Amino acid sequence: MFIVQLWDVYTMRERTLIKDLNKHIDQYVLVAGWMHRLRILGKLGFLLLRDSTGFVQCVLNAQQIDSIKHLQVESVLSIRGYVIKKPDKEGLEVHVSEIEVISPVLDQVPVEINKDSLDAHLDTIIDHRPVTLRHEKQKAIFKVQAGILTAFRNAMIEEGFIEFRSPVLMGAPSESGASVFEVKYYDHKAYLAQSPQVYKQIMVGVFERVFTITPVFRAEKHNTTRHLMEITQMDGEVGFIEDYDECLEIIERVVRKIFNHLDNNYSKELQLWNTTLPQLPASRFPKVKVKEALQIIEKKAGKSAQRPELDLDPQDERLIAEWALEEYGSDFLWILNFKKDKNFYTRNNPEDPDESLSFDLVCRGLEWLSGTHRIHDYNKLVENMKNQGLTLEYYEHYLEAFKYGIPYEAGFSFGLERMTQQIFRLKNIREAVLFPSDLDRIAGQRISKHKTV
Amino acid sequence: MFIVQLWDVYTMRERTLIKDLNKHIDQYVLVAGWMHRLRILGKLGFLLLRDSTGFVQCVLNAQQIDSIKHLQVESVLSIRGYVIKKPDKEGLEVHVSEIEVISPVLDQVPVEINKDSLDAHLDTIIDHRPVTLRHEKQKAIFKVQAGILTAFRNAMIEEGFIEFRSPVLMGAPSESGASVFEVKYYDHKAYLAQSPQVYKQIMVGVFERVFTITPVFRAEKHNTTRHLMEITQMDGEVGFIEDYDECLEIIERVVRKIFNHLDNNYSKELQLWNTTLPQLPASRFPKVKVKEALQIIEKKAGKSAQRPELDLDPQDERLIAEWALEEYGSDFLWILNFKKDKNFYTRNNPEDPDESLSFDLVCRGLEWLSGTHRIHDYNKLVENMKNQGLTLEYYEHYLEAFKYGIPYEAGFSFGLERMTQQIFRLKNIREAVLFPSDLDRIAGQRISKHKTV
Known part of the structure; x- marks a missing residue:
């Protein structure tokens, strides 16, 4: 019986996704993913494996540690092992039988990506x-x-x-x-x-x-x-x-x-x-014309409603957004009828020659x-x-x-x-x-x- | 009662899509769309109106005919009228009360688009x-x-x-x-x-x-x-x-x-x-390697299997498609392992140095x-x-x-x-x-x- 199981382990080809491991408690599985972290405590190794569906801790023995300790995080591994429910804890562990290195990573990853936050400048984040x-x-x-x-x-x-x-x-x-x-x-x-x-x-x-x-x-x-x-x-x-x-x-x-x-x-x-x-309002989103918005801003913030054109500057947009949240409990707001548009395809307001029939949804x-x-x-x-x-x-x-x-x-x-x-x-x-x-x-x-x- | 109905007609603003007219038999509706065709038979006009959901025949009186007979097909119209079930026939008609011209078309449409087929050269079709x-x-x-x-x-x-x-x-x-x-x-x-x-x-x-x-x-x-x-x-x-x-x-x-x-x-x-x-096969799609395909073609059509490279010409593709339909009842066929690819990212077949690990789905x-x-x-x-x-x-x-x-x-x-x-x-x-x-x-x-x- 035990021999049959071992044979199963080494010929097993079907991968189990980490999110599905709870269906395989006390069974052998093949998992595959990235080495997210490796901690070595004496003769035991704790490898956190990541796939697209989650994380699982894989427990390694001394020999297994030796076989992968030269690898950097992000190495891609395929692991055969036995799934157990952690004693006294939530969650599962895989007790490793065999590790296959699919893609070894030999250089250190340029940005630490296994911490809670990416502690790097945006330029560095995009560079990498x-x-x-x-x-x-x-x-x-x-x-x-x-x-x-x-x-x-x-x-x-x-x-x-x-x-x-x-x-x-x-x-x-x-x-x-x-x-x-x-x-x-x-x-x-x-x-x-x-x-x-x-x-x-x-x-x-x-x-x-x-x-x-x-x-x-x-x-x-x-x-x-x-x-x-x-x-x-x-x-x-x-x-x-x-x-x-x-x-x-x-x-x-x-x-x-x-x-x-x-x-x-x-x-x-x-x-x-x-x-x-x-936050969405209970019913229709609040609506305000640019002309009205400028009046509201004047009242609210004492900022003059005079602008060279029917338009809102970034400060206006913030002020009118505050107003919508206070008055309507809505993070969303329609701002209507900006100045006549420069494009050729927008209608003007037949009732007000300054305005175009235009709308912005502001959040x-x-x-x-x-x-x-x-x-x-x-x-x-x-x-x-x-x-x-x-x-x-x-x-x-x-x-x-x-x-x-x-x-x-x-x-x-x-x-x-x-x-x-x-x-x-x-x-x-x-x-x-x-x-x-x-x-x-x-x-x-x-x-x-x-x-x- | 009748007066109320007429008042309804003229203030009605909600458009009914043509596909939904069967829910409005013996009621007034507002429909809108394109004038697909207009036939005049004496004092009656039969206007075929098209919207995105279908066609409906609208019946016009002499006065209504006069108001639109200068228009070409594709004019956009809004029509108020009364929906009736055609006597002795399937389908509905709208008896027109009022026509509003949304967009008049005054020049003849460059290609006849209200016949069963577009009788025009592809260049003309794309030009228009x-x-x-x-x-x-x-x-x-x-x-x-x-x-x-x-x-x-x-x-x-x-x-x-x-x-x-x-x-x-x-x-x-x-x-x-x-x-x-x-x-x-x-x-x-x-x-x-x-x-x-x-x-x-x-x-x-x-x-x-x-x-x-x-x-x-x-x-x-x-x-x-x-x-x-x-x-x-x-x-x-x-x-x-x-x-x-x-x-x-x-x-x-x-x-x-x-x-x-x-x-x-x-x-x-x-x-x-x-x-x-x-036609899809009952189970998996048939698969054939290029090398095998060339052998099949040789047997089937007497065409030599010798090609300068592991590739199929258009005639080969037709022949092998015929084979897949005959043998597997499938219009689809996988053709596998073409010649080594020129790109840098494709694996070669470790078991055959001529081949790449490549696949085409041919229909x-x-x-x-x-x-x-x-x-x-x-x-x-x-x-x-x-x-x-x-x-x-x-x-x-x-x-x-x-x-x-x-x-x-x-x-x-x-x-x-x-x-x-x-x-x-x-x-x-x-x-x-x-x-x-x-x-x-x-x-x-x-x-x-x-x-x-």
């Missing part, structure tokens, strides 16, 4: 992303980010939106004004999409309600904690919207569904950061989403584009959609990194992207290392 | 994408494409994969050999990702199982029915894979789940094209997916990269991941457009992408219109 991402708190950020993507898509599909793939390569800049990256496209120039704006509006003519999750690119000249050159936008566009409040209602339902999903699936990840999800003072009510009239679009000196030929497809019938519509755009940043209260947007591009880096690696290739 | 996409058969293609995306993601999540966002901007080409697009990145050069390869392998060290849906770019010099410069890849990467057959098993389950989803949700769309989903003779078993040994990777003359500094992050422990692993990549193309048996890959980029076009628009900007 492939290793620092393995820290539990770093993993938590990107697990939740994956959860946001899933929940957004499911919510949009439930609201009747159809997903489409928006092109990255464009023949002309998608937004006037904003800086754009140029691509050498054979003998021509192409541009990296600054937004899926043009395409999502075209697609309203096809499916009425569309969404896309897509990378967008801005050739920013700034190196701040807020700027990235490549981000992920989660965009929606809705046809047959007469009053943009109908669009706000949809967005509120989507935000609630995202939060439900995170609440149900990622409480452990949020706890690691001692954070809770932003704890940070913009999560922005959107506008669109112009659907072909002639008005042509007029606006001409006034901006745009070459109409480059927008042939866009204009064709409107020439042949687009309903009144509205659209919006979530910033994935900003949502992630704020849920975890991260100081720098770079913490919320796996491989950030900025003035110093491309996809996480320092540009200086690339020079001109 | 914003309009031609509204044809029911075109819509079907992209609805199913959205369904593939949803089903792929759900299946991957069920298999324990975590989604991540792979960067598009890279500091160095992601694949040696293949042509790459250059981006002017301030004073430097960046490159558009040719694949998420580097990043998905790094992420195996973090989450073990990862997937991403991402645009990839190839600066192809060819203008064929098979080449596009921007496509969507659906990629997966799996850690702790000792025998790549474990990876094939996962992929087979994912394909089955995608097909289940399409079968349950898109039968109407497939019927429009008179197509059925490719009806077209490659849907390719993948390989990866090298996880840091020193071997460094050696391969040096042999290829790659600058190791550009792959700093990639190499760091392996230096600090990556398990044996395998990965794969589905081509979204190819899957879509073959499900609908489309002749040209361009039919399976909304806004194709090729030698003549960027995002669907002709390059000649852009010249040098």
Whole structure:
């Protein structure tokens, strides 16, 4: 009987995930993962093994210690052993029969990743992303980010939106004004999409309600904690919207569904950061026009309501966020009707010539989403584009959609990194992207290392 | 009573979708959509209204006909009227009380899109994408494409994969050999990702199982029915894979789940094209090594098994696909162990020095997916990269991941457009992408219109 068991151990090939070990108490198993920590106490070794589902302590004898004590943490191991319930304690242990080294690590890991917190400068964290991402708190950020993507898509599909793939390569800049990256496209120039704006509006003519999750690119000249050159936008566009409040209602339902999903699936990840999800109001999110917001701020903080344009500065945004939390118990707030937009596709408010029909969803003072009510009239679009000196030929497809019938519509755009940043209260947007591009880096690696290739 | 009803009609604002009209028989409704067709028979007009959910016939009187007869099809209308069940017929009609023109179309639509089939050259179809996409058969293609995306993601999540966002901007080409697009990145050069390869392998060290849906770019010099410069890849990467057959098993389950989803949700769309989903075998998909495939082809078609390299030409692929259908009742077939790969990350077969540990999933003779078993040994990777003359500094992050422990692993990549193309048996890959980029076009628009900007 015992011989059969040993034979089983050495031929056993099926791996047990650490989270499933409790189904194998008093049995032999094969576990595999990374050596997270190794403590040696006399003739006993305690190896903390990590896989994608958790941690387990593996107990080694003197001979086994000798076979792996030259290895550094993060070595990848496959371990056969016997699962026991720890006496007088919660949790399980694996008493090791055999260790196979899958990938030995011989140099010391550049950043200590087996402590509760990563004690390193952000630059160091990004320089060593492939290793620092393995820290539990770093993993938590990107697990939740994956959860946001899933929940957004499911919510949009439930609201009747159809997903489409928006092109990255464009023949002309998608937004006037904003800086754009140029691509050498054979003998021509192409541009990296600054937004899926043009395409999502075209697609309203096809499916009425569309969404896309897509990378967008801005050739920013700034190196701040807020700027990235490549981000992920989660965009929606809705046809047959007469009053943009109908669009706000949809967005509120989507935000609630995202939060439900995170609440149900990622409480452990949020706890690691001692954070809770932003507070949602009981019913509709509070709404305030920029004009009204400035009045409230004047009353509240004694700051003058006079601004050169209908816009809020960062201090205003914080003040009005405080107001929404006090008055409505909500971390979220709609700020409506900013100054007339510079883009060609936003409707102005027919009742107030200063205002555009625009909306930002602000959470704890940070913009999560922005959107506008669109112009659907072909002639008005042509007029606006001409006034901006745009070459109409480059927008042939866009204009064709409107020439042949687009309903009144509205659209919006979530910033994935900003949502992630704020849920975890991260100081720098770079913490919320796996491989950030900025003035110093491309996809996480320092540009200086690339020079001109 | 009747007066109250009329008042209701004119103040009614809530739109009823055409698919829901059967819940409103003998009631007033507001419907909105596109004028798909207008027939005038004496004093009666029959307007076929289309929204995203279906079609309904609206019956107009002489005065109403006068108010819209100057409009072309695709005009966007909002119609108030009374729903009745057609006498002696299936289906419903709306007897119109009031018509509001949301967007008038005054020029004739460039391609007839209200016939059963789009009778136009592919170039014309793409030139007029914003309009031609509204044809029911075109819509079907992209609805199913959205369904593939949803089903792929759900299946991957069920298999324990975590989604991540792979960067598009890279500091160095992601694949040696293949042509790459250059981006002017301030004073430097960046490159558009040719694949998420580097990043998905790094992420195996973090989450073990990862997937991403991402645009990839190839600066192809060819203008064929098979080449596009921007496509969507659906990629997966799996850690702790000792025998790549474990990876094939996962992929087979994912394909089955995608097909289940399409079968349950898109039968109407497939019927429009008179197509059925490719045939799946009862159990595992048939597998054949390239070497064996060449022997089978020799026997079957008398074509010599001698090739300069271990590879199949398009005729071979068709022949071996026929064989799989005859022998296994399967439109799918694994072709295994191609010639040693030129890339630096694929394992060779330790038992046969000619072969790499690689796999293609072929459906009806077209490659849907390719993948390989990866090298996880840091020193071997460094050696391969040096042999290829790659600058190791550009792959700093990639190499760091392996230096600090990556398990044996395998990965794969589905081509979204190819899957879509073959499900609908489309002749040209361009039919399976909304806004194709090729030698003549960027995002669907002709390059000649852009010249040098």
